[in-house]
Amino acid sequence: MTRISPLLRRTYPLAALLACLIAAAALLARPAAAARFDPPPRTAIVGGTVLPLDGRGAIANGVILIEGDRIVAVGPASDVTVPDDARRIDATGRWLMPGLMNMHVHLALILPGAEAMRLRFETPEARALRAADNARRSLLAGTTTIRSTGDRSGATFAVRQAVEARRIAGPRIFASGAPIAPTGGHGTEPGSDGLDGPYEVRAAARAQIAKGADWIKIMISRGIASYSGDIAAADMTFDEMQAVTEIADRRGVQVTAHSGSPAATLEALEAGVDCFEHGYYLTPKVFDAMREAGAWYVPTIVVSQQGAMEFFRKIGSPQWYLDRAKSVGKVHWAALQAAVASGVDIAMGSDQFPFEPNEGTVASVREIELYVDAGMTPAQALRAATVNPARLLGASDELGTLSAGKYADIIGLDADPLADISALRTISLVMAGGYVHRNDRQAD
Ligand SMILES: [Zn+2]
Numbered sequence: 001m002t003r004i005s006p007l008l009r010r011t012y013p014l015a016a017l018l019a020c021l022i023a024a025a026a027l028l029a030r031p032a033a034a035a036r037f038d039p040p041p042r043t044a045i046v047g048g049t050v051l052p053l054d055g056r057g058a059i060a061n062g063v064i065l066i067e068g069d070r071i072v073a074v075g076p077a078s079d080v081t082v083p084d085d086a087r088r089i090d091a092t093g094r095w096l097m098p099g100l101m102n103m104h105v106h107l108a109l110i111l112p113g114a115e116a117m118r119l120r121f122e123t124p125e126a127r128a129l130r131a132a133d134n135a136r137r138s139l140l141a142g143t144t145t146i147r148s149t150g151d152r153s154g155a156t157f158a159v160r161q162a163v164e165a166r167r168i169a170g171p172r173i174f175a176s177g178a179p180i181a182p183t184g185g186h187g188t189e190p191g192s193d194g195l196d197g198p199y200e201v202r203a204a205a206r207a208q209i210a211k212g213a214d215w216i217k218i219m220i221s222r223g224i225a226s227y228s229g230d231i232a233a234a235d236m237t238f239d240e241m242q243a244v245t246e247i248a249d250r251r252g253v254q255v256t257a258h259s260g261s262p263a264a265t266l267e268a269l270e271a272g273v274d275c276f277e278h279g280y281y282l283t284p285k286v287f288d289a290m291r292e293a294g295a296w297y298v299p300t301i302v303v304s305q306q307g308a309m310e311f312f313r314k315i316g317s318p319q320w321y322l323d324r325a326k327s328v329g330k331v332h333w334a335a336l337q338a339a340v341a342s343g344v345d346i347a348m349g350s351d352q353f354p355f356e357p358n359e360g361t362v363a364s365v366r367e368i369e370l371y372v373d374a375g376m377t378p379a380q381a382l383r384a385a386t387v388n389p390a391r392l393l394g395a396s397d398e399l400g401t402l403s404a405g406k407y408a409d410i411i412g413l414d415a416d417p418l419a420d421i422s423a424l425r426t427i428s429l430v431m432a433g434g435y436v437h438r439n440d441r442q443a444d
Helices: 006-011 013-029 114-118 124-140 155-164 197-211 238-251 262-270 284-293 308-314 319-342 363-373 378-384 387-392 421-426
Strands: 042-050 059-067 070-076 087-090 095-098 100-105 143-148 172-175 215-219 254-259 275-278 296-298 410-413 427-432 435-439
Touching: 042 410, 100 363, 100 387, 124 143, 124 155, 124 427, 124 435, 143 387, 155 172, 197 215, 197 238, 215 238, 238 254, 238 262, 254 262, 262 284, 284 296, 284 319, 308 319, 319 363, 363 378, 363 421, 378 387, 378 421, 410 421, 421 427
Parallel strands: 042 087, 042 095, 100 143, 143 172, 215 254, 254 275, 275 296
Antiparallel strands: 042 059, 059 070, 095 410, 410 427, 427 435
8 A cells, every 4th residue: 555654644634535545546446356257268178078059960079178258169079179278177978068048037036925025125235136146046057148037126237247247156147127017017016107108118218228228128918927907918009019119229129028918919020029928828820920020939938837836835926826827827838839830939938037946957947848848859949048049139149059259158967958858957067158157076
């Protein structure tokens, strides 16, 4: 620290204080020490079977060479030279693939029930810490990228910033900020104000983009967690949807819609909405229209199937909520089957925490398993959770496959997911941006 002369301190206390402040500022301005989760300069993952998902087949005895946070080479051991100074990770007996990408997550999720009552007076600070913990647990469960589809607090933006600075462990975050819902619409409470008419909706979309939203989430129909009304009711008007897509287009931001409704979905396609969540009551005709428009479907199938009941019990869901969830189980499943058959672009999203226990595994994995049950091949299901989300996010240059130039977001499994999708239950290695966050076979 800068020395302050005793004279100065005695004669000019204010000047001394100022000198102290300047010295402190100089300390702060020094280059920061390495962040907690900075990767080593070079890493090589060797000995495993690599599934790059970039058009190449499985590479037995493969090498993934990583510099900092990026992959620089992927190939058979005979083709990739490992530099002497590289940190080696032995992946013998493992299958290596891109980290899972979950496109429907709420890091600060609160659903109706006893849990919501406990969180009733949660402060924004506490919420940010809870969201950070959920981000860490999501990553450790193998989900290396998420898209946040709604957070009325600023917690997710704060977590994103901390993850990007590598101060905390978490997945990469693409975030939509607060959802835009009409008065009485999905996600609002009785008596609370929603956003009505194109003017209010434009202002809200602009506000979210100003806060850092990569996406805008709109509530075009009602849902399971709506306190009343038909789940398929189409609440948002065409001019409101169009107002949002107009603002989003001007800023290069995409729009996704919570939708249980065929009518609302068809209107939203006309309005230029890019992506649809849940789709409880969507029909083959609607999926065909989505495919033709190049729109995306994020099924969140786990929320209406048997495995979710364990979660609902845990959070003390009220009977009306359980009844609503059960009422869409069959039709939601038929919608997923129709979507798979139609060839519409599907990106994995769970609407539960990616790490949430579900049927003996976690929500991200269960969601992918259900895609196979609904008609996808294991290869298609893996793509729905990696390559496709990268494309949905406009991040195919950086994410989604194990190829030179992309971020080293990699998971290791103890079995082959192409042979049996349930191999995803054996995730035992998680790397994000070149940093090993989890390696169950290593003591460190
Ligand atoms: Zn949701």
